[in-house]
Amino acid sequence: MTTLSINAERLLGRLCDLGQIGRDGDGRLVRLAGSDSDKAGRDAVVAWIRSAGLEVTVDRIGNIFGIWRTADNADEAPILLGSHIDTVIDAGIYDGCYGVLSGLEVIETLKAAGYAPARPVAVAAFTNEEGVRYAPDMMGSLVYAGGLPVEEALATVGTDGAILGAELERIGYAGSEEPSLIRPHAYVELHIEQGPVLEREGVPIGAVENLQGISWQRITIKGEANHAGTTPMSMRRDAGHAAARVVTFLRDRARNANTPTVATVGCMSFEPNAINVIPSRATFTVDLRDPDEQRLQTEEAVLAAYLEELAAAEEVTISVERLARFKPVTFDRGIVELVEEASRKRGLASKRMTSGAGHDAQMIARIAPSAMIFVPSLDGISHNPREHTPDADLVAGANILLDVTATLAAR
Amino acid sequence: MTTLSINAERLLGRLCDLGQIGRDGDGRLVRLAGSDSDKAGRDAVVAWIRSAGLEVTVDRIGNIFGIWRTADNADEAPILLGSHIDTVIDAGIYDGCYGVLSGLEVIETLKAAGYAPARPVAVAAFTNEEGVRYAPDMMGSLVYAGGLPVEEALATVGTDGAILGAELERIGYAGSEEPSLIRPHAYVELHIEQGPVLEREGVPIGAVENLQGISWQRITIKGEANHAGTTPMSMRRDAGHAAARVVTFLRDRARNANTPTVATVGCMSFEPNAINVIPSRATFTVDLRDPDEQRLQTEEAVLAAYLEELAAAEEVTISVERLARFKPVTFDRGIVELVEEASRKRGLASKRMTSGAGHDAQMIARIAPSAMIFVPSLDGISHNPREHTPDADLVAGANILLDVTATLAAR
Numbered sequence: 001m002t003t004l005s006i007n008a009e010r011l012l013g014r015l016c017d018l019g020q021i022g023r024d025g026d027g028r029l030v031r032l033a034g035s036d037s038d039k040a041g042r043d044a045v046v047a048w049i050r051s052a053g054l055e056v057t058v059d060r061i062g063n064i065f066g067i068w069r070t071a072d073n074a075d076e077a078p079i080l081l082g083s084h085i086d087t088v089i090d091a092g093i094y095d096g097c098y099g100v101l102s103g104l105e106v107i108e109t110l111k112a113a114g115y116a117p118a119r120p121v122a123v124a125a126f127t128n129e130e131g132v133r134y135a136p137d138m139m140g141s142l143v144y145a146g147g148l149p150v151e152e153a154l155a156t157v158g159t160d161g162a163i164l165g166a167e168l169e170r171i172g173y174a175g176s177e178e179p180s181l182i183r184p185h186a187y188v189e190l191h192i193e194q195g196p197v198l199e200r201e202g203v204p205i206g207a208v209e210n211l212q213g214i215s216w217q218r219i220t221i222k223g224e225a226n227h228a229g230t231t232p233m234s235m236r237r238d239a240g241h242a243a244a245r246v247v248t249f250l251r252d253r254a255r256n257a258n259t260p261t262v263a264t265v266g267c268m269s270f271e272p273n274a275i276n277v278i279p280s281r282a283t284f285t286v287d288l289r290d291p292d293e294q295r296l297q298t299e300e301a302v303l304a305a306y307l308e309e310l311a312a313a314e315e316v317t318i319s320v321e322r323l324a325r326f327k328p329v330t331f332d333r334g335i336v337e338l339v340e341e342a343s344r345k346r347g348l349a350s351k352r353m354t355s356g357a358g359h360d361a362q363m364i365a366r367i368a369p370s371a372m373i374f375v376p377s378l379d380g381i382s383h384n385p386r387e388h389t390p391d392a393d394l395v396a397g398a399n400i401l402l403d404v405t406a407t408l409a410a411r
Numbered sequence: 412m413t414t415l416s417i418n419a420e421r422l423l424g425r426l427c428d429l430g431q432i433g434r435d436g437d438g439r440l441v442r443l444a445g446s447d448s449d450k451a452g453r454d455a456v457v458a459w460i461r462s463a464g465l466e467v468t469v470d471r472i473g474n475i476f477g478i479w480r481t482a483d484n485a486d487e488a489p490i491l492l493g494s495h496i497d498t499v500i501d502a503g504i505y506d507g508c509y510g511v512l513s514g515l516e517v518i519e520t521l522k523a524a525g526y527a528p529a530r531p532v533a534v535a536a537f538t539n540e541e542g543v544r545y546a547p548d549m550m551g552s553l554v555y556a557g558g559l560p561v562e563e564a565l566a567t568v569g570t571d572g573a574i575l576g577a578e579l580e581r582i583g584y585a586g587s588e589e590p591s592l593i594r595p596h597a598y599v600e601l602h603i604e605q606g607p608v609l610e611r612e613g614v615p616i617g618a619v620e621n622l623q624g625i626s627w628q629r630i631t632i633k634g635e636a637n638h639a640g641t642t643p644m645s646m647r648r649d650a651g652h653a654a655a656r657v658v659t660f661l662r663d664r665a666r667n668a669n670t671p672t673v674a675t676v677g678c679m680s681f682e683p684n685a686i687n688v689i690p691s692r693a694t695f696t697v698d699l700r701d702p703d704e705q706r707l708q709t710e711e712a713v714l715a716a717y718l719e720e721l722a723a724a725e726e727v728t729i730s731v732e733r734l735a736r737f738k739p740v741t742f743d744r745g746i747v748e749l750v751e752e753a754s755r756k757r758g759l760a761s762k763r764m765t766s767g768a769g770h771d772a773q774m775i776a777r778i779a780p781s782a783m784i785f786v787p788s789l790d791g792i793s794h795n796p797r798e799h800t801p802d803a804d805l806v807a808g809a810n811i812l813l814d815v816t817a818t819l820a821a822r
Contacts, residue, residue, distance in 0.1 A: 195638055
């Protein structure tokens, strides 16, 4: 038996075409959820789904489904492939789109080859994964998985004041189906890694076995503003210095622990922010991630204890605001093993790994066995026009998705 | 012999009156150099100088002198007392004004008591000490001491676009005398401490023996922006973390050294300043001060070496921009001892100390023996409406200035 493969030219061509839709006046790729450019991107994807002979369904939150059903399998729960096509501001062309277009590509390939699946196979493009215009992110898949009432999601007010439900109506993507209409038998999402691990290790396929839990906090330290020249070191209550202590504490702890914990302080501001005034206030964010919920809780507790100790030692007051918290997600071991097996058969190295970013798959994992496949991101760059994955890796990843889908759909 | 003392009611009343001149619509005290409110403050001071029967002279940079000369001492170099009456935005009422009004008070007291000085005694109000509208600060005394050509100073463009020379003309304080007209025999400046040392130690009089050297630098660290979730700790080039390392390094070094070195990081900013992005750039300021030039140079060199080491260890690039650099000033030992002696005689505790802030005295020290007298600042607060010194301390300080002046003027 010859190994079936996807049509590389068609997949790469569509990725490139979709990547040209939604350029702003400065040439930046911007397709925010519910916008005119989102509509243009959706229209292109729907046209490709129709041209593949699939049935198109749009649910109330605007999730698009392209379903390949046969008379023999119409009553079975489908294998669902997918991701999203909305983007950040000044995006690359791969994030999300690669998963949606590869899902469609896999279905077209199987269909054209005369493959007779035991289950329907469907591709999904979920609404508002990026969360740039409407919070929370991963909204479409969250609603789909029953984690957020559709009415509440539709009532969300965007950063520009526009209501999501009205925007979906306006662009013609407020569907009539309940978001829960299709309960998948399994879900597989192919995605660029958005991190440097696969490229640096020279491994083309990531078999994503879990997704990190995320803890976001905003920390405010209050000290006392004073003259930088006249206040002895021993009499200072320096909020900026205390904030710096937290940054180095988190870094040293995460760096020296032999665990996958990552800790990041991305935002920082001092007040009054004057060269000759000791900072009275420092505000910063802490982003903690770990694939293990118990360890994530431990890291949160260790930080809280450190802050208490620091407040006493530096005579500052510290307040903490929780901004977001997601538990880690463990993907389906069976699907992960299928990814590894498919890679072996195609002579491709694979690596079990953790997703550091959030993805639609983490929502779908609530209702169906799910997993992800990663391909390398050059220099780990994403959410940036420099986002890039070599064509050979894109094609390899889609072929692994093809093999995994064929196996899953045969059962 | 009864000890002569200043007229407390007159001094405190004038301080209060001057403090009401130049309130803005929000009630904030703002008398920026060359402004209408500066004119109003100057007019009040000149009126008080005239009412004391002194000769008023204004030089080309707008410095105001009130001179008490007698037929017997007219050829001698004068004892000069003084400070400034311009303010920061939202200022307290003591900074600068206390020194000018006390200088006038001392002269009036000596004159009224029939004291016959061997030298003229003069009070000066120097232009633009604060440097808020026009840079550099301490401009009037710098020009007076020959450190900046008067033409260059007059051509300075303010933050609001107005030229200092034109503004002085406009408010009637562009004098005709060359700034160097009066070469003082000695200079004494009475000032609030603007720091917490005297208050915390319960000492009413500071005998200021030197003034810290100041080194201001802006440091920019460039790393690499990357996803906070997908970039392992070992693969990060985190500019924010590197900046935090510098903050804690400076603090630990200054805190643990048994020296008067102070180090402050007052300004800090991260880019892109997003919660889930590793900072690609951190920009911050370093304010280093030390009364000893050799030690200040050592601290600068130690920081430079640390930055080099840090750049290599963290794979970041670091650039340093020098913003300001003043050498330390050593005041005249003889005058400092007179301050101590006068305090002893009045039964007041005194403490030799270093000025952490810059003052006009540091400029005058270039051309004449100079020193300063400090009185306590509650909580060390200054440049703030909460700036406060108890009346008893204000009166005590002015009496010490009286005694020191009488001794200096007798020689």
